[in-house]
Amino acid sequence: MTLANDFGYSTAMSSSFSALHTTVEDRYRKLPNSFWVSSGQELMNNPVPCQSVSGGNSGGYLFPSPSGFCNVSAVSPHGRNSQNQPPLSTVPRERLAMQDCPLEAQPPLLINHHHQEFTDPLPEFFDFSDHVPVQNLQAESSGVRVDSSVELHKKSEWQEWADQLISVDDGSEPNWSELLGDSSSHNPNSEIPTPFLDVRRQEIKANQQQQVVSSEDQLSGKNSSSSVATSKQRMRWTPELHEAFVEAVNQLGGSERATPKAVLKLLNIPGLTIYHVKSHLQKYRTARYKPDTSEVTGEPQEKKMTSIEDIKSLDMKTSVEITQALRLQMEVQKRLHEQLEIQRSLQLQIEKQGRYLQMMFEKQQKIQENKSSSPEASPKQCNGTAAEVEVGLESRTGDQNEPASASRKRVRED
Amino acid sequence: MKFGKRIKEQIQESLPEWRDKFLRYKELKNLISSPAPAESIFVGLLNTEIDKFNAFFVEQEEDFIIHHKELQSRIQRLVVKCGHNDEMFREEISEIRKDIVNFHGEMVLLVNYSNINYTGLAKILKKYDKRTGGGLRSRFIQKVLHQPFFKTDLVSRLVREWETTMDAVFPVTIVEAEAERCAAVTSAAAGEGIFRNTIAALLTMKEMRRASSTYSAFSLPPLKMSDSDLVLRSVHLSSPIPIP
Numbered sequence: 114m115t116l117a118n119d120f121g122y123s124t125a126m127s128s129s130f131s132a133l134h135t136t137v138e139d140r141y142r143k144l145p146n147s148f149w150v151s152s153g154q155e156l157m158n159n160p161v162p163c164q165s166v167s168g169g170n171s172g173g174y175l176f177p178s179p180s181g182f183c184n185v186s187a188v189s190p191h192g193r194n195s196q197n198q199p200p201l202s203t204v205p206r207e208r209l210a211m212q213d214c215p216l217e218a219q220p221p222l223l224i225n226h227h228h229q230e231f232t233d234p235l236p237e238f239f240d241f242s243d244h245v246p247v248q249n250l251q252a253e254s255s256g257v258r259v260d261s262s263v264e265l266h267k268k269s270e271w272q273e274w275a276d277q278l279i280s281v282d283d284g285s286e287p288n289w290s291e292l293l294g295d296s297s298s299h300n301p302n303s304e305i306p307t308p309f310l311d312v313r314r315q316e317i318k319a320n321q322q323q324q325v326v327s328s329e330d331q332l333s334g335k336n337s338s339s340s341v342a343t344s345k346q347r348m349r350w351t352p353e354l355h356e357a358f359v360e361a362v363n364q365l366g367g368s369e370r371a372t373p374k375a376v377l378k379l380l381n382i383p384g385l386t387i388y389h390v391k392s393h394l395q396k397y398r399t400a401r402y403k404p405d406t407s408e409v410t411g412e413p414q415e416k417k418m419t420s421i422e423d424i425k426s427l428d429m430k431t432s433v434e435i436t437q438a439l440r441l442q443m444e445v446q447k448r449l450h451e452q453l454e455i456q457r458s459l460q461l462q463i464e465k466q467g468r469y470l471q472m473m474f475e476k477q478q479k480i481q482e483n484k485s486s487s488p489e490a491s492p493k494q495c496n497g498t499a500a501e502v503e504v505g506l507e508s509r510t511g512d513q514n515e516p517a518s519a520s521r522k523r524v525r526e527d
Numbered sequence: 528m529k530f531g532k533r534i535k536e537q538i539q540e541s542l543p544e545w546r547d548k549f550l551r552y553k554e555l556k557n558l559i560s561s562p563a564p565a566e567s568i569f570v571g572l573l574n575t576e577i578d579k580f581n582a583f584f585v586e587q588e589e590d591f592i593i594h595h596k597e598l599q600s601r602i603q604r605l606v607v608k609c610g611h612n613d614e615m616f617r618e619e620i621s622e623i624r625k626d627i628v629n630f631h632g633e634m635v636l637l638v639n640y641s642n643i644n645y646t647g648l649a650k651i652l653k654k655y656d657k658r659t660g661g662g663l664r665s666r667f668i669q670k671v672l673h674q675p676f677f678k679t680d681l682v683s684r685l686v687r688e689w690e691t692t693m694d695a696v697f698p699v700t701i702v703e704a705e706a707e708r709c710a711a712v713t714s715a716a717a718g719e720g721i722f723r724n725t726i727a728a729l730l731t732m733k734e735m736r737r738a739s740s741t742y743s744a745f746s747l748p749p750l751k752m753s754d755s756d757l758v759l760r761s762v763h764l765s766s767p768i769p770i771p
Contacts, residue, residue: 349585350588350592350594350684351592388637396590397593400593402599442725449635449728449732450635452750453639459748464665468669
């Protein structure tokens with residue numbers, strides 16, 4: 114760049130500062146709500162009545178201890194609730210998804226807290242043909258979950274599902290049932306206000322759905338190596354849980370002074386073990402005292418952009434180049450992410466379609482077996498589907514390698 | 528062979544700690560090619576791989592969550608510290624900007640990791656079915672869909688949050704915008720680590736989705752990346768990082 118540009122740059126800068134002044138403020142407001150959630154923690158000192166929390170706004174793990182943590186979850190309403198809800202309500206589903214292992218014990222405890230129709234979220238999860246990209250799914254399911262109906266689900270359905278879960282021979286995940294079982298004992302209705310409980314129940318319900326879905330997929334062919342019981346269960350953290358963790362650590366005097374045991378006790382979250390807390394605390398300490406290292410490589414981040422860093426110290430002009438480079442990098446990353454999300458939803462659609470096709474194919478076969486005549490029945494079934502399905506059906510039957518007997522066998526297994 | 532080559536390239540380009548966490552595609556392929564591939568062995572291997580993915584993914588996710596909060600706190604402190612002092616803000620923010628972009632990149636790469644491994648599993652299962660004439664693929668893939676490593680929603684959410692935040696930390700001046708249009712900085716930027724990995728991932732994805740001889744109802748459509756092509760074409764990757 115020429116000198117003129119340099120000059121132009123600095124004058125542009127100064128003239129834009131006033132614009133920037135207001136722009137920056139606007140931009141602060143643009144910061145995602147989650148930024149302001151934690152800043153609201155300063156308000157923690159004054160316990161806010163728990164009733165002020167609307168459902169779906171906080172990580173459910175906080176509920177079991179009415180004493181300490183009402184406040185943390187009460188913080189979130191200070192942000193913008195409506196925007197927080199969609200992402201947060203999907204979090205429970207994944208947060209609670211450890212390995213794909215079903216519950217093994219204590220179904221009776223679960224029965225007490227089941228509180229909405231199980232079938233609801235399940236079709237949503239699979240209904241990707243209508244909800245592409247994935248964001249839509251989140252938005253929709255959040256809508257479903259925030260609606261808290263207090264009606265208890267029928268006991269019989271629970272039993273059915275519980276039986277299914279128990280009968281599956283798979284790795285033990287006692288924490289699951291503990292997680293849910295204990296929460297039932299920790300949540301006497303009289304102590305915890307309704308909104309909290311509703312969210313908690315929604316999460317339990319979501320969790321249950323996960324469980325059932327995964328158990329259905331445990332067919333005999335899949336010898337899960339996770340049947341080896343490990344004392345250190347893999348825990349899936351969420352930002353909300355982490356915030357609670359940070360809060361607890363701060364209460365205990367900071368990351369250096371807080372001990373895993375104390376943090377565990379303070380958090381009082383069923384299912385959380387000292388191993389989880391210990392390893393998380395270790396990570397947390399590392400992250401705080403080495404802010405320049407990437408958490409992945411452990412290398413100083415400067416190495417990543419060496420070429421740009423070297424230039425940076427030289428002069429103002431190149432800071433523009435750096436910004437450009439960063440922008441470009443960001444753009445490419447954004448693009449990749451976009452494509453990944455699209456690809457993912459396509460893959461899900463494909464599998465869903467595949468299952469559907471398979472079903473149709475098997476039905477067709479069954480019909481052909483059972484009735485020697487009525488060939489018109491099967492084409493009708495096929496025609497009822499979308500065009501792509503038809504095409505898929507053609508190509509599927511084209512490369513369908515399995516013999517008819519195998520598919521018949523599968524039908525019987527189902 | 529195409530995917531095998533692609534995933535190998537991806538692994539080469541990825542961050543060092545990640546390299547042994549990917550799907551062992553070649554080994555699995557070799558198993559399938561063997562005279563009598565036993566389903567139990569095959570499935571056992573797959574499950575081991577899946578456990579590996581899950582463990583790595585969940586751990587990375589945890590790290591990201593911690594880092595996410597730390598970065599947020601850092602920015603907040605800066606915002607509070609600078610108040611209306613824009614100049615100070617600009618100076619301080621430049622350091623954070625880099626961290627944000629790199630953090631964003633790492634998270635995207637984790638999503639990519641998840642995807643590549645899923646794709647690999649789908650492909651290897653297809654090969655298995657072709658070899659054995661069985662129906663393992665559709666059953667098994669259903670299980671895979673519910674694995675923690677496949678559920679990238681949380682990481683994606685964080686990624687999008689940071690994309691939003693970028694507006695706040697990337698103040699645009701007129702001159703900057705113009706300069707960007709004739710930027711020749713690309714070669715410098717593509718030199719290292721995350722960025723390089725990201726480009727490689729995009730190119731891989733594009734390659735893999737080209738129509739092939741085995742194109743079927745289960746194949747993904749070709750990749751649409753109209754303006755990204757411009758971005759990619761403008762990037763010149765330097766010679767590959769030699770593997771020690």
